[in-house]
Amino acid sequence: xxxxxxxxxxxxxxxxxxxxxxxxxxxxxxxxxxxxxxxxxxxxxxxxxxxxxxxxxxxxxxxxxxxxxxxxxxxxxxxxxxxxxxxxxxxxxxxxxxxxxxxxxxxxxxxxxxxxxxxxxxxxxxxxxxxxxxxxxxxxxxxxxxxxxxxxxxxxxxxxxxxxxxxxxxxxxxxxxxxxxxxxxxxxxxxxxxxxxxxxxxxxxxxxxxxxxxxxxxxxxxxxxxxxxxxxxxxxxxxxxxxxxxxxxxxxxxxxxxxxxxxxxxxxxxxxxxxxxxxxxxxxxxxxxxxxxxxxxxxxxxxxxxxxxxxxxxxxxxxxxxxxxxxxxxx
Amino acid sequence: xxxxxxxxxxxxxxxxxxxxxxxxxxxxxxxxxxxxxxxxxxxxxxxxxxxxxxxxxxxxxxxxxxxxxxxxxxxxxxxxxxxxxxxxxxxxxxxxxxxxxxxxxxxxxxxxxxxxxxxxxxxxxxxxxxxxxxxxxxxxxxxxxxxxxxxxxxxxxxxxxxxxxxxxxxxxxxxxxxxxxxxxxxxxxxxxxxxxxxxxxxxxxxxxxxxxxxxxxxxxxxxxxxxxxxxxxxxxxxxxxxxxxxxxxxxxxxxxxxxxxxxxxxxxxxxxxxxxxxxxxxxxxxxxxxxxxxxxxxxxxxxxxxxxxxxxxxxxxxxxxxxxxxxxxxxxxxxxxxxxxxxxxxxxxxxxxxxxxxxxxxxxxxxxxxxxxxxxxxxxxxxxxxxxxxxxxxxxxxxxxxxxxxxxxxxxxxxxxxxxxxxxxxxxxxxxxxxxxxxxxxxxxxxx
Numbered sequence: 001x002x003x004x005x006x007x008x009x010x011x012x013x014x015x016x017x018x019x020x021x022x023x024x025x026x027x028x029x030x031x032x033x034x035x036x037x038x039x040x041x042x043x044x045x046x047x048x049x050x051x052x053x054x055x056x057x058x059x060x061x062x063x064x065x066x067x068x069x070x071x072x073x074x075x076x077x078x079x080x081x082x083x084x085x086x087x088x089x090x091x092x093x094x095x096x097x098x099x100x101x102x103x104x105x106x107x108x109x110x111x112x113x114x115x116x117x118x119x120x121x122x123x124x125x126x127x128x129x130x131x132x133x134x135x136x137x138x139x140x141x142x143x144x145x146x147x148x149x150x151x152x153x154x155x156x157x158x159x160x161x162x163x164x165x166x167x168x169x170x171x172x173x174x175x176x177x178x179x180x181x182x183x184x185x186x187x188x189x190x191x192x193x194x195x196x197x198x199x200x201x202x203x204x205x206x207x208x209x210x211x212x213x214x215x216x217x218x219x220x221x222x223x224x225x226x227x228x229x230x231x232x233x234x235x236x237x238x239x240x241x242x243x244x245x246x247x248x249x250x251x252x253x254x255x256x257x258x259x260x261x262x263x264x265x266x267x268x269x270x271x272x273x274x275x276x277x278x279x280x281x282x283x284x285x286x287x288x289x290x291x292x293x294x295x296x297x298x299x300x301x302x303x304x305x306x307x308x309x310x311x312x313x314x315x316x317x318x319x320x321x322x323x324x325x326x327x328x329x330x331x
Numbered sequence: 332x333x334x335x336x337x338x339x340x341x342x343x344x345x346x347x348x349x350x351x352x353x354x355x356x357x358x359x360x361x362x363x364x365x366x367x368x369x370x371x372x373x374x375x376x377x378x379x380x381x382x383x384x385x386x387x388x389x390x391x392x393x394x395x396x397x398x399x400x401x402x403x404x405x406x407x408x409x410x411x412x413x414x415x416x417x418x419x420x421x422x423x424x425x426x427x428x429x430x431x432x433x434x435x436x437x438x439x440x441x442x443x444x445x446x447x448x449x450x451x452x453x454x455x456x457x458x459x460x461x462x463x464x465x466x467x468x469x470x471x472x473x474x475x476x477x478x479x480x481x482x483x484x485x486x487x488x489x490x491x492x493x494x495x496x497x498x499x500x501x502x503x504x505x506x507x508x509x510x511x512x513x514x515x516x517x518x519x520x521x522x523x524x525x526x527x528x529x530x531x532x533x534x535x536x537x538x539x540x541x542x543x544x545x546x547x548x549x550x551x552x553x554x555x556x557x558x559x560x561x562x563x564x565x566x567x568x569x570x571x572x573x574x575x576x577x578x579x580x581x582x583x584x585x586x587x588x589x590x591x592x593x594x595x596x597x598x599x600x601x602x603x604x605x606x607x608x609x610x611x612x613x614x615x616x617x618x619x620x621x622x623x624x625x626x627x628x629x630x631x632x633x634x635x636x637x638x639x640x641x642x643x644x645x646x647x648x649x650x651x652x653x654x655x656x657x658x659x660x661x662x663x664x665x666x667x668x669x670x671x672x673x674x675x676x677x678x679x680x681x682x683x684x685x686x687x688x689x690x691x692x693x694x695x696x697x698x699x700x701x702x703x704x705x706x707x708x709x710x711x712x713x714x715x716x717x718x719x720x721x722x723x724x725x726x727x728x729x730x731x732x733x734x735x736x737x738x739x740x741x742x743x744x745x746x747x748x749x750x751x752x753x754x755x756x757x758x759x760x761x762x763x764x765x766x767x768x769x770x771x772x773x774x775x776x777x778x779x
Binding site: 277 | 351368371372373374376377440441442443444473474476477478479480481482483486525528529550554557558559560561563564580581583584585586589590609611
């Protein structure tokens with residue numbers, strides 16, 4: 001049984017709908033990637049130095065990052081040697097296997113951590129324009145449909161229109177938003193929201209924050225303060241500090257992960273805008289260089305296009321065509 | 332501190348070559364390997380990197396280097412020249428319509444910073460070109476996008492035309508243009524919704540907006556942190572709309588900003604402005620040549636000088652110079668100077684522009700605490716005029732009062748007084764030495 005069949009079987013056990021979302025959402029990503037892979041395989045029948053160089057380029061073009069690509073290709077060379085693979089067709093399976101290893105090497109729970117006995121607080125952090133507010137809107141909708149009592153905190157008091165943007169999501173989903181004036185202290189908004197959440201017996205409080213570039217020391221300190229307010233008011237919270245990351249981001253995503261983790265102990269990553277042509281290869285880089293798991297993936301503009309991250313499904317989405325071709329067309 | 336990482340890498344790569352008398356082919360190979368890695372890690376598109384490295388290699392191994400007296404410098408020069416050429420050579424200016432109004436269209440992916448950039452540019456052109464701008468809010472999709480533009484408009488006192496989010500954007504633009512004509516606006520900025528370059532319907536909407544508005548500039552707004560995909564995004568938008576310029580945003584982050592290099596190289600579209608911060612005046616013209624120097628860690632002296640010229644009051648500077656010469660420089664003058672330097676922008680940014688600043692040990696992680704400077708200002712402001720003129724009279728009880736008044740401690744006051752004294756002493760020495768020779772610089776501050 002080839003590696004893909006294994007993954008496929010594994011996935012058929014899961015909800016069809018979720019897998020389908022990955023398939024359609026990542027159609028473009030997959031197309032361009034597997035097209036190139038197939039071209040590569042067609043052009044080079046033999047597995048040689050040139051083949052690996054070309055493979056390196058493909059991975060680099062997917063934003064995987066030079067360091068990770070080097071390690072990955074080294075590993076592939078080893079595999080090819082030990083398994084005595086000379087034909088590039090055969091190597092395809094190995095490539096997929098190794099990539100999956102990279103993504104799933106640690107078995108962290110990619111599910112969101114929810115406190116079963118009371119209030120769960122989730123904090124969204126990230127650079128400007130990554131999609132924090134939109135992610136909160138979609139996530140709120142998702143949690144509400146699961147029967148949770150949700151509350152939103154509009155702690156992006158800086159950007160013009162940010163509070164209104166979250167309010168629109170609140171209105172759409174029928175969820176209350178705790179808000180202050182634009183320009184007020186975000187930590188105060190969070191404090192009020194936590195008090196409100198406690199007194200109303202809310203299950204999940206989702207906190208929006210202003211976008212900030214990770215090298216702005218003062219703004220990062222502000223984030224630390226916000227987190228401390230939550231920690232002080234709700235023991236054990238925040239259960240999740242989610243770094244929202246634009247899939248089109250290049251290597252700077254590694255810096256983002258590093259510095260946001262320093263100030264706010266990021267527990268997971270939300271990878272947004274994966275429905276474009278960006279390959280999201282930075283996921284491999286982040287998994288490889290840091291221990292932060294990807295927890296959610298944004299696959300489109302619709303309210304239910306935010307999906308839990310699933311490494312197997314992700315790879316399946318990435319390589320589905322590559323896989324079906326090699327099965328249907330054994331040449 | 333954009334590109335700082337890249338500058339570090341290239342400097343590291345060239346260290347070996349710098350000290351040598353001659354450059355061997357192997358040296359060049361080693362260096363270009365490092366250059367390649369550095370550029371890739373900086374998110375420069377890999378195809379662009381390939382051709383760049385080839386060009387540098389060909390020129391570096393060629394005769395002009397081997398025959399030159401300082402081959403190391405020659406290589407650096409080659410890299411810098413090629414880098415500048417890659418980024419578009421000369422700075423490109425904005426195209427104003429021969430017959431007003433000038434119409435600017437902003438397009439790009441979601442979250443790139445279109446709305447913010449539109450507002451920044453409106454105020455920039457009002458300030459530099461005395462324009463009368465109108466902003467049209469044509470993003471009907473993202474919740475509260477119109478509200479965002481309206482808020483910025485209100486802040487900057489620039490009118491915003493909007494028809495809510497129920498009207499087709501093409502219609503909004505049509506009526507917005509009519510409104511602008513009626514109100515005699517000579518600059519119109521159209522803010523559109525973020526969209527994927529592969530979203531056919533929304534791209535068609537942009538084509539329609541273009542058809543009815545005949546924009547003089549179509550700006551693609553791109554996040555400086557974009558990875559390899561920047562090239563696909565830029566070329567798609569370019570094919571459908573014919574871009575005339577690029578605005579790079581969030582370049583004040585720690586991204587290496589390689590996308591800037593690739594977009595220009597692949598689409599031929601010049602980068603015209605860069606977003607350097609969240610404040611509304613944090614938009615600057617893009618200077619390819621200066622940026623290349625900055626990449627190579629040579630500092631951005633030209634930008635620094637320009638900033639200084641823009642914010643320094645010339646008469647005051649002359650007066651200050653005189654005061655320094657006869658050492659009648661008081662704490663009041665010092666306060667004045669702090670104010671002027673602060674006018675130039677965040678001190679971190681200024682430091683980043685100084686040549687060699689990123690080579691100094693520890694400089695990389697140094698961030699000037701603006702609060703400390705607030706403190707200095709507070710202390711001086713808590714002094715009486717006679718104290719400011721003659722700090723010598725400040726005795727223990729005065730110190731206590733000043734500390735109380737400024738919300739600082741006596742130790743803080745002491746430190747400042749000592750630093751000021753040292754500074755004056757230095758000035759005296761300096762003036763003695765440099766009499767009639769060089770113009771001194773007024774940047775000698777106790778907190779730096």
